[in-house]
Amino acid sequence: MSGAIRNRMQLHQQNIQSVLAEVFNHQPISRIEISRNLALNKSTVSSLYRDLKEQGYVEELGEGDASNVGGRKPVLLAINRRYGYTMNFDFGYRHLHVMQNNLSGDVLSYKQVNVKGLTLKQILPLINHELESVASQDNTSHGLLGISFAIHGTVDQNAVTYSPFLDMEHIDLADYYTKKFQVPVLLENEANVSAVYERDFNKANEQLQNMVTISIHRGIGAGLIIDQKLHRGTHGEAGEIGRSVLINGNWSDEPGKVEDFCSEDAIITQIQAAKNAENMSREDVVQLFKQGDEATKVALRGFVTSVAQIIYNTANSFDPDVVFLNSPLLEALPELEPQIESVYAKMAPTILIPVKLTHNSHYATLLGGCALVTREALGMEDANLNFEAQTTVL
Amino acid sequence: MSGAIRNRMQLHQQNIQSVLAEVFNHQPISRIEISRNLALNKSTVSSLYRDLKEQGYVEELGEGDASNVGGRKPVLLAINRRYGYTMNFDFGYRHLHVMQNNLSGDVLSYKQVNVKGLTLKQILPLINHELESVASQDNTSHGLLGISFAIHGTVDQNAVTYSPFLDMEHIDLADYYTKKFQVPVLLENEANVSAVYERDFNKANEQLQNMVTISIHRGIGAGLIIDQKLHRGTHGEAGEIGRSVLINGNWSDEPGKVEDFCSEDAIITQIQAAKNAENMSREDVVQLFKQGDEATKVALRGFVTSVAQIIYNTANSFDPDVVFLNSPLLEALPELEPQIESVYAKMAPTILIPVKLTHNSHYATLLGGCALVTREALGMEDANLNFEAQTTVL
DNA sequence: TTGTGAGTTGGTTGTTTGAACAAACTAATT
DNA sequence: AATTAGTTTGTTCAAACAACCAACTCACAA
Numbered sequence: 144m145s146g147a148i149r150n151r152m153q154l155h156q157q158n159i160q161s162v163l164a165e166v167f168n169h170q171p172i173s174r175i176e177i178s179r180n181l182a183l184n185k186s187t188v189s190s191l192y193r194d195l196k197e198q199g200y201v202e203e204l205g206e207g208d209a210s211n212v213g214g215r216k217p218v219l220l221a222i223n224r225r226y227g228y229t230m231n232f233d234f235g236y237r238h239l240h241v242m243q244n245n246l247s248g249d250v251l252s253y254k255q256v257n258v259k260g261l262t263l264k265q266i267l268p269l270i271n272h273e274l275e276s277v278a279s280q281d282n283t284s285h286g287l288l289g290i291s292f293a294i295h296g297t298v299d300q301n302a303v304t305y306s307p308f309l310d311m312e313h314i315d316l317a318d319y320y321t322k323k324f325q326v327p328v329l330l331e332n333e334a335n336v337s338a339v340y341e342r343d344f345n346k347a348n349e350q351l352q353n354m355v356t357i358s359i360h361r362g363i364g365a366g367l368i369i370d371q372k373l374h375r376g377t378h379g380e381a382g383e384i385g386r387s388v389l390i391n392g393n394w395s396d397e398p399g400k401v402e403d404f405c406s407e408d409a410i411i412t413q414i415q416a417a418k419n420a421e422n423m424s425r426e427d428v429v430q431l432f433k434q435g436d437e438a439t440k441v442a443l444r445g446f447v448t449s450v451a452q453i454i455y456n457t458a459n460s461f462d463p464d465v466v467f468l469n470s471p472l473l474e475a476l477p478e479l480e481p482q483i484e485s486v487y488a489k490m491a492p493t494i495l496i497p498v499k500l501t502h503n504s505h506y507a508t509l510l511g512g513c514a515l516v517t518r519e520a521l522g523m524e525d526a527n528l529n530f531e532a533q534t535t536v537l
Numbered sequence: 538m539s540g541a542i543r544n545r546m547q548l549h550q551q552n553i554q555s556v557l558a559e560v561f562n563h564q565p566i567s568r569i570e571i572s573r574n575l576a577l578n579k580s581t582v583s584s585l586y587r588d589l590k591e592q593g594y595v596e597e598l599g600e601g602d603a604s605n606v607g608g609r610k611p612v613l614l615a616i617n618r619r620y621g622y623t624m625n626f627d628f629g630y631r632h633l634h635v636m637q638n639n640l641s642g643d644v645l646s647y648k649q650v651n652v653k654g655l656t657l658k659q660i661l662p663l664i665n666h667e668l669e670s671v672a673s674q675d676n677t678s679h680g681l682l683g684i685s686f687a688i689h690g691t692v693d694q695n696a697v698t699y700s701p702f703l704d705m706e707h708i709d710l711a712d713y714y715t716k717k718f719q720v721p722v723l724l725e726n727e728a729n730v731s732a733v734y735e736r737d738f739n740k741a742n743e744q745l746q747n748m749v750t751i752s753i754h755r756g757i758g759a760g761l762i763i764d765q766k767l768h769r770g771t772h773g774e775a776g777e778i779g780r781s782v783l784i785n786g787n788w789s790d791e792p793g794k795v796e797d798f799c800s801e802d803a804i805i806t807q808i809q810a811a812k813n814a815e816n817m818s819r820e821d822v823v824q825l826f827k828q829g830d831e832a833t834k835v836a837l838r839g840f841v842t843s844v845a846q847i848i849y850n851t852a853n854s855f856d857p858d859v860v861f862l863n864s865p866l867l868e869a870l871p872e873l874e875p876q877i878e879s880v881y882a883k884m885a886p887t888i889l890i891p892v893k894l895t896h897n898s899h900y901a902t903l904l905g906g907c908a909l910v911t912r913e914a915l916g917m918e919d920a921n922l923n924f925e926a927q928t929t930v931l
Numbered sequence: 932t933t934g935t936g937a938g939t940t941g942g943t944t945g946t947t948t949g950a951a952c953a954a955a956c957t958a959a960t961t
Numbered sequence: 962a963a964t965t966a967g968t969t970t971g972t973t974c975a976a977a978c979a980a981c982c983a984a985c986t987c988a989c990a991a
Contacts, residue, residue: 148542149552149577150951151975158543158976175941183543184977189942213986214940305887353771365854369763376856377747378888387850388884389783390795390843398846401784449784452792456781460759460854462770490782493699494772544976545950552950569966578952583967600959607961608965 155191158183160523162191163200166220167247168529171204173217192220199226199284200246200521222247227285229520230274231512233293233333233505234258234309236361239266241273242509246288246517248344248530252277253509263312274324288520289327290320291336291512295360298330299379308361327519329512332375334358334382336511337469337501338366339373343514343530344507353463356501357384357453359470363406365457371527373515384453405449407472413442429475446472447479451486458496469501469508549585552577554917556585557594560614561641562923565598567611586614593620593678594640594915616641621679623914624668625906627687627727627899628652628703630755633660635667636903640682640911642738642924646671647903657706668718682914683721684714685730685906689754692724693773702755721913723906726769728752728776730905731863731895732760733767737908737924738901747857750895751778751847753864757800759851765921767909778847799843801866807836823869840866841873845880852890863895863902 148154158181165177174192178185195201202223206216226246233240238255245251256273258266278287296306301317320328331339338356341348348354356366365382367374374381385402403409411423414431417438431439450473454466473479477500484498501507510530518524542548552575559571568586572579589595596617600610620640627634632649639645648667652660672681690700695711714722725733732750735742742748750760759776761768768775779796797803805817808825811832825833848860867873871894878892895901904924912918 147551147555148548149555149575151545151548151973154542154545154548155975157541161541161543173941178941181543185942186944186978187976190975209985210940211986212939213984214938215942215982215984217941353768353775369768370766372764374747374763374855377858378856380852380888381747381854381856383853383856386853387784388846390781390793390798390846390850399784404784452782452784456784458774459777459780460775461768462772462775462777464771494774545948549950567966579967580953580969581951584950603960604965605961606964607959608963609957609959609967611966 158187159191159194160526162188163195163521164523164526164528166195166201167222168527170221170247171207171219172221173207173219175217177220199223223284224249225283227283227288227520228277228281229289229291229513229516230277230287231291231293231509231516232270233508233512234266234295235505236308239269240505240509241270242506242513243277244510244513244517245283246520248510248513248517250506250510253506263309263314267314287324287326289329289516290324291329291331291509291516292316293333293336293508293512294330295333295362297378297380297383298332301328301330303330304379327516329516329519331512331515332364332366332379332382333360333508334364334366334469335373335375336366336509336515337504337507338368338467338511339514340507340511341467341501342368342371342373343528344510346529346531348465349529351464353461354465354467355382355457355461355463356467356469357450357457358504359405359407359450359468359472361406361408363402363453367461368463369461372525384457401449401453405446405453407470410442410446410472413445414439417442425472425475428472432476443476443479447482448486451483451490454483454487454496454498455490458491458494462494463496465497465499467499467501469504471504473500474502474504552581553585553588554920556582557589557915558917558920558922560589560595561616562921564615564641565601565613566615567601567613569611571614593617617678618643619677621677621682621914622671622675623683623685623907623910624671624681625685625687625903625910626664627902627906628660628689629899630702633663634899634903635664636900636907637671638904638907638911639677640914642904642907642911644900644904647900657703657708661708681718681720683723683910684718685723685725685903685910686710687727687730687902687906688724689727689756691772691774691777692726695722695724697724698773721910723910723913725906725909726758726760726773726776727754727902728758728760728863729767729769730760730903730909731898731901732762732861732905733908734901734905735861735895736762736765736767737922738904740923740925742859743923745858747855748859748861749776749851749855749857750861750863751844751851752898753799753801753844753862753866755800755802757796757847761855762857763855766919778851795843795847799840799847801864804836804840804866807839808833811836819866819869822866826870837870837873841876842880845877845884848877848881848890848892849884852885852888856888857890859891859893861893861895863898865898867894868896868898 148157161181165180174188175185178188201220204219204221207219209216224245224247229244231242237259239258241254243251256269294303295308297304303311317328337358341354352370354368358364363385365384367382387401388398415423480500514530542551555575556571559574568582569579572582595614598613598615601613603610618639618641623638625636631653633652635648637645650663688697689702691698697705711722731752735748746764748762752758757779759778761776781795782792809817874894908924
């Protein structure tokens with residue numbers, strides 16, 4: 144009720160944003176096409192577009208093809224790719240991933256910075272260096288528009304509330320960078336941004352209302368898109384399925400946790416125990432598996448089954464259109480994916496939710512953050528925007 | 538995008554509905570108060586109200602109190618309780634529950650009809666009899682406005698897709714009654730309507746965005762309110778947590794299901810096995826427990842633990858503001874509820890989601906259906922409406 | 932091959948419309 | 962007299978509309 148449009152001014156603002164969203168989602172597009180899509184009179188669209196052009200958000204690309212029955216050529220409109228850029232970061236275990244994107248979500252640059260073993264205080268100067276180096280080469284009209292950070296932990300009210308893999312040392316990233324640059328700074332859980340990526344960067348998912356992205360990294364969590372909106376939960380903890388316990392009805396037993404069965408860490412721990420090894424990495428697991436190592440095969444068979452069971456439970460809880468798996472381990476061993484699907488199919492005899500792998504999970508994470516912070520920069524938090532990650536650098 | 542308001546006509550329609558919603562939610566209310574709440578000019582509210590009065594939805598109740606510093610008395614407006622009524626049904630195991638409500642959600646009549654052992658074909662005439670008997674006594678201006686059925690099973694596209702406790706015999710209730718009465722007919726899962734009840738009939742929950750209602754009857758399911766909207770899932774199967782399996786990572790083992798641990802049927806089966814009994818009912822369990830029967834105590838201790846574990850998992854998955862338990866067994870043994878809370882509290886050291894019992898679960902189910910079908914009758918499916926179940930019959 | 936005109940489409944300009952608004956009013960109260 | 966509720970009357974302004982211009986395709990005749 145509170146967010147409802149009530150008067151002409153608000154209506155006008157919303158219509159301007161609708162036109163901008165149309166340009167965003169269907170660029171290059173003509174005025175007349177926007178007019179048809181939005182059921183607004185073409186003169187109204189022309190007028191609204193003029194406003195957007197004055198603000199610099201959009202630009203004319205040139206003429207398109209005329210209809211094949213005659214008529215004037217349309218003028219093609221698009222997002223102004225030189226308006227500004229966002230900076231998007233992902234705190235990985237070994238690397239800090241850095242991506243620069245324009246207003247339209249195109250990748251302007253991507254870089255991995257080695258941060259293995261570093262504390263957050265030691266990482267901050269590296270982040271600042273990236274921000275400065277990009278700023279110095281910038282030739283856009285409005286420069287930096289926003290910054291996003293993907294967090295492998297939970298986030299509430301734009302602050303990290305739980306971070307098992309990186310000590311946040313009570314540093315408030317949002318506060319620090321907002322003060323430094325006066326732009327929106329956004330922290331978001333990694334599974335959540337990955338889910339946003341699937342919603343916003345994948346044309347195939349445009350019509351889907353509900354999606355779950357199960358992120359299997361060192362821990363395990365889910366990003367939830369419900370009615371095309373990211374569901375964060377009341378405390379930003381929705382989708383923390385890794386903490387779930389196995390219902391056993393037993394008062395005294397400490398119930399097992401999902402994470403103990405199918406996080407990447409759990410699998411590695413299991414193989415290390417069997418092989419009396421230490422400090423194994425994902426790459427070691429992949430190599431052992433490819434060498435046909437028996438203990439690894441057993442562990443990964445358990446992994447496959449657990450993941451299938453998680454998919455089944457998730458499907459029962461959320462009933463999404465599709466389940467995505469964002470897992471570097473699965474990305475490295477794609478042959479496991481059909482096995483997961485087959486185990487899952489045996490469990491779910493009637494309704495089968497399609498299962499898909501998220502490819503290039505680091506890009507997904509960064510682009511999801513880009514999508515969220517770009518919306519903030521535009522003041523269009525609730526708009527349906529379809530981004531297209533073109534790696535063409537202008 | 539498609540549901541957005543774009544022109545003055547749509548804006549006008551929406552504002553009319555906003556005024557109606559204000560009357561609904563804050564009746565009795567004056568025009569000036571609506572004007573303040575909606576940030577609409579008082580003359581605009583007057584004009585919009587005139588439209589609603591012509592349609593018969595609202596009426597003037599009389600004068601309210603003037604401000605204590607002088608000034609004219611406000612005229613109090615309210616929903617016209619003689620506009621029409623909805624009929625709401627709940628297929629219980631032993632009884633068909635029937636409720637008649639006016640436009641404002643007040644209970645006009647409530648009745649239980651014995652249907653134990655009857656097939657749906659045998660129940661239909663009983664339903665028709667109730668509809669006819671109510672219609673014959675009706676003195677409202679528009680009569681029957683809509684019909685709702687609470688289904689102990691899953692519903693998709695207004696048709697039952699799974700019904701473990703009552704054979705639907707391929708009867709399309711929605712089709713049958715829509716054709717018969719030309720009013721909206723709504724089928725909805727019982728846990729879902731129960732969740733809607735908590736959202737719409739409980740002033741205390743007005744500000745809450747996310748709620749989960751765990752319904753523990755013969756089976757177990759959850760109704761999900763996310764961002765104040767009922768989340769049904771893509772196939773109407775969201776919240777089917779009873780089917781969830783216990784992650785064990787074991788390829789060959791048939792994994793246990795949640796429903797095997799903590800549905801009412803599971804508890805009864807367990808006690809029956811221990812006592813070599815048959816055909817036990819919930820009342821028998823309650824009686825045995827109150828007599829201090831050991832096997833029953835053990836079973837219910839397991840029930841308490843399982844429910845606490847389910848709450849924990851649900852809280853991790855959805856992160857709601859509150860979890861409601863709709864369970865006739867718990868309603869009969871309210872002393873178990875603090876035990877559940879205490880077990881849950883031990884599992885969740887940081888964020889504790891409040892747990893509450895839904896009282897009078899049958900009323901909750903019927904009123905939830907009433908709330909949904911009343912919205913359909915008004916063409917206001919997405920409005921925030923707070924109903925108030927006053928049992929005062931006019 | 933070229934030229935012409937009918938038909939079509941994209942976009943602009945000037946005018947109309949109508950729902951919300953604002954101000955001035957009446958009514959009823961402290 | 963001051964204050965508040967609600968009505969009446971006239972104003973406002975963003976969207977709709979109508980008429981227009983611009984620029985294209987195509988068919989067909991010369």
